[in-house]
Amino acid sequence: MRVWRTGVGIDRRGNLVFVAADALWDRFGGPALLPRFQGLITAGPLAMRLYAAWLAVAFFELAHREDLSGGKRLAWGAVTLGIPVIGPILYYFASGSKLTTRFRLALVIGGPVLLLAVTVLLMVVASY
Numbered sequence: 024m025r026v027w028r029t030g031v032g033i034d035r036r037g038n039l040v041f042v043a044a045d046a047l048w049d050r051f052g053g054p055a056l057l058p059r060f061q062g063l064i065t066a067g068p069l070a071m072r073l074y075a076a077w078l079a080v081a082f083f084e085l086a087h088r089e090d091l092s093g094g095k096r097l098a099w100g101a102v103t104l105g106i107p108v109i110g111p112i113l114y115y116f117a118s119g120s121k122l123t124t125r126f127r128l129a130l131v132i133g134g135p136v137l138l139l140a141v142t143v144l145l146m147v148v149a150s151y
Contacts, residue, residue, distance in 0.1 A: 069141060073134045077111035078103065080130060084122060085114070 081103045085096055099118050103110040114120065115127045 069138050073138055074108060074111075076134070077108075077130060080122075081111045081114050084120060088121065090119075 082100065085091075085099055085103070088096070091099070099114055103114045106113070112131055115122065115131060120127065
């Protein structure tokens with residue numbers, strides 16, 4: 024299908040298709056283009072797992088901290104959950120977290136560096 028207008032069309036098999044999407048897909052490489060982006064497609068779920076790990080560690084530690092009152096725990100929980108990505112980092116470094124500095128740095132710096140390394144590796148492998 025080589026139609027360059029926007030709208031709905033019918034392909035050779037009789038299927039109803041969105042014409043602009045198929046035309047752009049064919050023009051810019053189609054299925055040959057997909058392996059180039061495989062690493063980026065995989066990076067999204069990995070980033071969500073990293074964020075989930077940050078939240079899990081923050082909430083676990085927050086639940087076991089005896090030095091904070093209930094209101095402060097609730098406030099730090101709201102900050103941690105309410106400000107995506109930055110919230111857990113703020114909690115780790117601004118709340119007086121009882122986690123060791125080495126562990127906090129491993130979470131906040133090591134996790135994203137590992138995510139970046141895995142993403143680059145997947146993009147390299149997918150390009151072959």
